[in-house]
Amino acid sequence: MRQGRTQLLTCLSLLLISGCTLLPEAGPAPLQLQLAPLGKSQESRAKHYAADTQTLVVERPQSTPALNSRNIWYQPAPNQLMPFRDHIWSEPLPQQLQRISVDYLADQLSQISVHQDRPGIDATYRLSITLHTWHLDQLAGTLAIALYADLLTAEGKPLARWQWEQTETLSEISAPGMAAASQHWVQSWLEGLPEQLERVVAESGR
Numbered sequence: 001m002r003q004g005r006t007q008l009l010t011c012l013s014l015l016l017i018s019g020c021t022l023l024p025e026a027g028p029a030p031l032q033l034q035l036a037p038l039g040k041s042q043e044s045r046a047k048h049y050a051a052d053t054q055t056l057v058v059e060r061p062q063s064t065p066a067l068n069s070r071n072i073w074y075q076p077a078p079n080q081l082m083p084f085r086d087h088i089w090s091e092p093l094p095q096q097l098q099r100i101s102v103d104y105l106a107d108q109l110s111q112i113s114v115h116q117d118r119p120g121i122d123a124t125y126r127l128s129i130t131l132h133t134w135h136l137d138q139l140a141g142t143l144a145i146a147l148y149a150d151l152l153t154a155e156g157k158p159l160a161r162w163q164w165e166q167t168e169t170l171s172e173i174s175a176p177g178m179a180a181a182s183q184h185w186v187q188s189w190l191e192g193l194p195e196q197l198e199r200v201v202a203e204s205g206r
Contacts, residue, residue: 033072033179034090037100038187039107054201055113057123058102061094063131068092072175074136075144081135087175093134100186101129101193108194112201125159125201126152133165136178142167143181147189151200160200164189 066073070092071083089096098116106114115121133146144167151160168181 030084030086030088031175032090033087033175035096035100035179035183035186037103038190039100039104053111053113054124055115055122056105056109056125056127056197057115057117057121058098058105058127059117059129060098061129061131063092063094063134067131067134068094072136072178073134074138074175074178076138084175087179094129094131097129097131097186101127101190104190105194105197109198112197123154126154126156127197128152134182136170136173136175137167138173140167141170141173143170143178143185145185149193151197153204159204160196162196 066081070088070090072087072089073081073083075081102114102116105112112125115123117126128150130148130150131146132148133144135144136142137144146163146165148161148163150158150162152158166185168185170177170181
């Protein structure tokens with residue numbers, strides 16, 4: 001009995017000394033996925049605006065806590081959401097959408113200066129985006145998206161609201177397939193946004 005207790009204490013001491021050998025490795029780190037930019041980055045873009053140029057600030061999109069994480073979500077059954085185990089976003093989806101939106105809109109809007117929301121920017125307009133849904137629907141084999149965007153004045157007066165509740169067909173039922181569908185949807189979404197923004201801005205200035 002005493003000998004068994006001594007051996008147990010010796011094993012515990014060795015485990016404490018070795019530290020990281022106490023628990024096994026969980027396996028390789030998850031593969032990180034990200035959305036590709038659609039326009040030039042702010043660093044590579046050089047535009048000169050008149051002193052009275054209007055400014056559009058794109059706020060960081062609001063979202064649920066789940067979408068504000070780096071998890072990539074799928075729906076295996078109604079009212080259930082699960083994160084992919086072997087894949088994550090390189091950064092939270094709202095952060096990616098903000099950066100991609102700013103760079104793309106800055107390329108497309110020639111008479112409006114576009115910036116990320118940060119201290120020191122004097123905004124004429126603010127674009128507020130809210131993500132409600134962004135997951136892979138396993139049963140339907142689609143990417144499900146619900147997104148809202150509000151164009152506001154600097155004082156917070158609403159000028160326009162747009163909403164999108166759509167699905168995108170997946171090339172494969174997987175996290176990479178969802179990322180590819182997300183890329184396609186974001187491109188289609190952004191391609192229609194500059195015209196809508198310019199129309200509302202023109203009407204508000206009359």
